Amino acid sequence: MAYLQKSPWLIHYDASSCNGCDIEILACLTPMYDVERFGIINTGNPKHADIFVVTGSVNERNKYVIKNIYDQMPDPKVVVAVGVCATSGGVFRECYNVSGGVDMIIPVDVYVPGCAARPESIIDGIVKALGILEEKRTAAVMGVTREQPAPAAPAEKPAGGA
Amino acid sequence: MISLVYAVIFILLAPVIGGLLSGIDRKVTAHMQGRVGPSIFQPFYDVGKLFEKDPAEVNGTQRFYVISYFVFAVFTGALFFAGGDLLLVVFALTLAEVFLVLGAYAAYSPYSHVGAERELLQVMAYEPIMILSAVGIYMVTGSFAVSDILAYPMLLVILLPGLFLGFLYALTIKLRKSPFDISTSHHAHQEIVKGVTTEFSGPNLGFIEVTHWYELVFLLGFTYLFFAANWIVGIIAVIIVFLLELFIDNTNARVKWQLAVKSTWAITLLVAIVNLAVLACVVVV
Numbered sequence: 001m002a003y004l005q006k007s008p009w010l011i012h013y014d015a016s017s018c019n020g021c022d023i024e025i026l027a028c029l030t031p032m033y034d035v036e037r038f039g040i041i042n043t044g045n046p047k048h049a050d051i052f053v054v055t056g057s058v059n060e061r062n063k064y065v066i067k068n069i070y071d072q073m074p075d076p077k078v079v080v081a082v083g084v085c086a087t088s089g090g091v092f093r094e095c096y097n098v099s100g101g102v103d104m105i106i107p108v109d110v111y112v113p114g115c116a117a118r119p120e121s122i123i124d125g126i127v128k129a130l131g132i133l134e135e136k137r138t139a140a141v142m143g144v145t146r147e148q149p150a151p152a153a154p155a156e157k158p159a160g161g162a
Numbered sequence: 163m164i165s166l167v168y169a170v171i172f173i174l175l176a177p178v179i180g181g182l183l184s185g186i187d188r189k190v191t192a193h194m195q196g197r198v199g200p201s202i203f204q205p206f207y208d209v210g211k212l213f214e215k216d217p218a219e220v221n222g223t224q225r226f227y228v229i230s231y232f233v234f235a236v237f238t239g240a241l242f243f244a245g246g247d248l249l250l251v252v253f254a255l256t257l258a259e260v261f262l263v264l265g266a267y268a269a270y271s272p273y274s275h276v277g278a279e280r281e282l283l284q285v286m287a288y289e290p291i292m293i294l295s296a297v298g299i300y301m302v303t304g305s306f307a308v309s310d311i312l313a314y315p316m317l318l319v320i321l322l323p324g325l326f327l328g329f330l331y332a333l334t335i336k337l338r339k340s341p342f343d344i345s346t347s348h349h350a351h352q353e354i355v356k357g358v359t360t361e362f363s364g365p366n367l368g369f370i371e372v373t374h375w376y377e378l379v380f381l382l383g384f385t386y387l388f389f390a391a392n393w394i395v396g397i398i399a400v401i402i403v404f405l406l407e408l409f410i411d412n413t414n415a416r417v418k419w420q421l422a423v424k425s426t427w428a429i430t431l432l433v434a435i436v437n438l439a440v441l442a443c444v445v446v447v
Contacts, residue, residue, distance in 0.1 A: 003210030034197040036188075039204050045356045047218070047363035050211070074216040074363050137214060 004050065004076065004137055005130045007039040011049035013069055015102070016092070017056025020116030021083035025053060027119045035123060046072040051129055054102045057085040057092045063105045070106045076136040078109040078129045082122055087111040165309070169244035172379070176239060180375025181205045183382075187408055194412045205371065212368035220269040220361050227265030228366045234258035235373045239380035245309030248296040255292070255380075259285050262358065262370070269361035277358030280345035280419055287342075287423045288332035291325075291430035294438065298325040299387065301441055312390045319388040319399075324437025326388050328430035330403065335426065336381055338374075339411035342426070344419045 014022050028035045029042060043049050046069045058066060070079070081102040084090040089100040102108050109132045112125035185202030192199020201207075219225055235258040242251045259281070266278035300306050302321050303314045311318070319326045335342040346357030362370055382400050389396035417425075 003207050004214055006207035007204065007211040031196040034192070034199070036192060037198045037200050039200050039207055043356065045360055047361065048356060048359075048367065050215075074218040076215070 002134055002137075005134050008050045008126070008130055008133065009041045009043045009048055010051040010053050010126070011043055011046050011069065011073070012053045012055070013066065015054055015056045015062050015066060015086070016059045016098070017083065017085060021055035021086070021114075021122075024116050024119050025055065025082065025122060028122055033119050033123065035126070040126065046070075047074065049073050050077055050133060051126065052077060052079045052106075053082055053126075054079065054086050055082045057089040057095075058099045058102055058105055059095075059097045060099060061097075063099050066102065066105050076133055076140060078133045078136070079106055080110045080112060080125050080129050081108045082112045082125065083117045084113055084115045087113060090115065165244050169240040172240050172243035173236060176236075176376050176379040177372055180378045181209070183378055183404065184375060190405070190408050191412055194408070205375070209368045209371050212371065213365050215364035217365050218363050219366065220271075224265055224268050224361070225366060227261050227268060228362065228369050231258050231261040231265060232369050232373045232376075234261060235376050235380075239376050239383070242308055242380055242383055245307060245312070248299065248306045248308055248311070249293070251308070252289075252292045252296055255377075256285060256289060258373075258377075266358045266361065271361050273356075274358070274361040277345050277356070277360055281358045283419050283423055284335050284342070284345055287426040288335045288430075290427070291328045291332045291434055294430075294434040295322075295325050295329050295384075298322045298434070298438055298441065301438065301445065308387070311387060315391055317389055317391045317395065321441065322388065322437055324433035328433045328437075329385070329388070330406075331426060331430050333381060333385070333403070334407060334410060335422070337378065337407055339407050341410075341414040341417040342422050343411075343416055344422055 012022070012025055027033060028040075046052075050073075052070060052073060054066065070077075079102065081087045085092060086102050087108075089098055092098045093100060099105065110125045110129045112121055114121055117125075182202060182205075184205040185200075188204055189199045189202050234254055238251055238254040238258060241247070241254060263278045263281050263285075266274045266281065296306065299311055299318060299322065302318060303311050305311065338346060344357075346359050359367060359370060382404065385403050386396045386400050389399045
C-alpha cells in the first residue's frame with residue numbers, strides 16, 4: 001500500500017538562504033495553501049521526516065549539518081532543493097565560502113527553481129518528490145538497489161572543529 | 163465480574179475508534195484555524211506510513227520499551243473495559259507511561275531527555291487526581307470494580323462534581339493538548355524537536371501513535387464512568403468533553419512546566435479534597 005504518498009512529513013533546513021524561500025515554504029502551511037490537507041507536516045525532527053527540503057546555497061560551514069540531517073532520516077527519503085541557490089548556488093555560486101548547490105553534498109531528487117520559489121511551485125515540487133518516494137519504496141521492497149549518485153564532496157567534519 | 167468479551171472488543175475496536183477520533187480532532191482543529199485540514203483517515207495513513215519506513219533504532223533496548231508501553235496501555239484499557247479494578251487500571255496506566263519515559267531516556271540525546279523529564283513531570287501532575295477519582299468513586303459506590311460502578315443507579319457526576327472537574331483538568335495533560343502539551347504535542351503544532359518522541363522513528367513511532375489511540379479511548383471511557391447511570395447522557399457528555407478539549411487546545415498557548423505542575427496540583431487537589439470532604443460529611447450524616 002502506498003501510505004507514504006498520503007503522509008509525507010518534511011523537515012526544512014535553511015542553508016545560508018536569504019529567507020525568501022523559507023518564507024514561501026512557511027506560506028505553504030498557512031490557511032491560504034494549507035498543505036496539511038495532503039497530510040504534509042513540517043516536523044522539525046529528521047528522524048520523523050520523509051522529505052528533506054533545503055533552501056539556500058551550501059557553505060563550507062553547514063555542509064556537515066546537511067549531511068548529518070540526511071543521514072539521520074530513515075529510508076525511504078527524498079531531497080528537494082528549493083530555490084535557485086539550493087539548486088546550483090545561484091548568485092552566490094562563486095563566493096569563496098560557498099560549496100555550491102545542495103547536490104554537491106547529498107543526492108537531490110527534485111529541483112524547484114525560482115528566486116524566491118513560489119508556493120505553487122514548491123507544492124508542485126513536493127508532489128513530484130512523492131512519486132520518487134514511492135518509486136524508492138517499491139524498489140526497496142522488490143530488493144532492487146537504486147543507483148545513488150555519489151556526492152561530489154566528501155562531507156567529513158575535520159577533527160578539532162572547522 | 164471480569165468479562166473477557168469486552169476486553170477483546172476493546173482490543174479490536176479501540177484502534178479504529180481512537181484513530182477516527184484523532185482524525186476528527188485534526189479536521190476540527192484545521193477548521194478552527196481557518197484551514198481545510200486532512201482527511202479524517204489521516205492518522206491511519208500516518209501510522210501505515212510509519213510502518214513502511216526503515217526500522218531505524220538508536221539502540222537495542224528501545225524497541226523493548228516501546229512494546230512494553232504498548233502492551234501495558236492496551237492492558238490498562240482492556241482491564242477497564244472488562245470491568246476490572248479501577249485502582250489497578252490507574253497503576254497500569256502509570257506503568258505504561260513509565261516505559262515510554264524509559265524509552266526516551268534510553269537514547270543518548272538531550273532533546274529526548276528533556277522530553278522524558280517533562281513527561282515525568284506530567285505524570286506527577288495528573289497522577290493524584292486519577293487516584294483521588296478512583297477513591298471518590300469508591301466512596302460513593304462502595305466498590306473499585308468498574309462493573310459495579312457501571313451498575314450504580316445514580317449519575318456519579320452529581321455526587322462528584324469536583325472530582326469530575328479535576329479529572330477534566332488532568333485530561334488535557336493526558337491527551338497532550340495545549341496549554342499542557344509540554345512533553346510533546348500532536349499534528350500541526352510546530353516544534354523545535356518532538357520532545358519525548360524525538361528519538362523514535364518508523365515502526366517504533368507507529369506503535370506509540372497506536373498506543374495513543376488506545377489511551378484516548380480508555381480516557382473517554384473513564385469520562386463516561388461519571389455518567390454511567392444513563393448511557394445517552396454519558397455518550398453526549400463524552401462527545402462534549404472531547405470537543406471541549408479541542409476548543410481548549412486551539413485557544414490556549416503552551417504554558418511553562420512550572421505553571422502546568424503547580425496549577426494542576428493546586429486546582430485538582432483543591433476541588434478533589436473539598437469534594438471528598440463534603441462527601442465524607444454526607445456519608446457520616
